[in-house]
Amino acid sequence: MSDFRSHHFWRCGLLAALVTFALAAPAAAHITTDPSEAPSDGYATVSFQIPHGCEESPTTQFSVQIPPSVASATPAISPNWTIETKEGKKDPVELHGEQITSGVSEVTYTAKTPLPADRLDFVYMSLKLPAGKPGESIYFPTIQKCEQGETRWIQIPAEGESEDDLESPAPAVVLTAAEGEHGGGAEVNTAGPSVDDDSAPEWLTIVALALGALGAAAGVAGLTAARRRSS
Numbered sequence: 001m002s003d004f005r006s007h008h009f010w011r012c013g014l015l016a017a018l019v020t021f022a023l024a025a026p027a028a029a030h031i032t033t034d035p036s037e038a039p040s041d042g043y044a045t046v047s048f049q050i051p052h053g054c055e056e057s058p059t060t061q062f063s064v065q066i067p068p069s070v071a072s073a074t075p076a077i078s079p080n081w082t083i084e085t086k087e088g089k090k091d092p093v094e095l096h097g098e099q100i101t102s103g104v105s106e107v108t109y110t111a112k113t114p115l116p117a118d119r120l121d122f123v124y125m126s127l128k129l130p131a132g133k134p135g136e137s138i139y140f141p142t143i144q145k146c147e148q149g150e151t152r153w154i155q156i157p158a159e160g161e162s163e164d165d166l167e168s169p170a171p172a173v174v175l176t177a178a179e180g181e182h183g184g185g186a187e188v189n190t191a192g193p194s195v196d197d198d199s200a201p202e203w204l205t206i207v208a209l210a211l212g213a214l215g216a217a218a219g220v221a222g223l224t225a226a227r228r229r230s231s
Helices: 003-023 202-230
Strands: 032-034 037-039 043-050 059-065 072-075 081-095 098-115 121-128 137-139 142-146 150-153 172-176
Touching: 037 043, 043 059, 072 081, 072 098, 081 121, 098 121
Parallel strands: 037 172
Antiparallel strands: 032 043, 043 121, 059 098, 059 142, 072 121, 081 098, 137 172, 142 150
């Protein structure tokens, strides 16, 4: 076998292995938010992703705790869930010219039909985020109940600790710089979590590069074969 063909097959084999590895990478199993970042002192419509059930048991209910620093939380209607809210104390803040000291402290979603363990769903809330420092995380501890068992997504990283170090981290929104005089607002995304170039997982980047390289290699091989046939 010529050096060119040997090198060609080696490249294709390596790229195929990268694609196989990338496609086999596990999806995020935690309750996550999208967007995961939003402007300080602004409004954001945030989705909460409900992942797998408790082991193999379908999800029947989950409750999202709204921290006192979040002045308001308005859940969107969801066709798959009935929604109940609970009121509680809020950090005093002026909102639309009024002093706010109480508001939604918990949103509970009950499944109209239990969510199978091998399916996920999304629910949405409009949140008024606090005026915090960029980089500050606002946590929303969530309790997921299933037909058998429950998962308490309530762990908050200690100083110097990462969410990756936790078994059941609470979903969070990271504050960015405020936008405009009255605070900014994150763009609504009703199509599920988005992936941008800056936050894309490394394995997705590997897939993109590998598939692009495979396409280029296939094109070169086809062109070479065509030239040989015509010569």
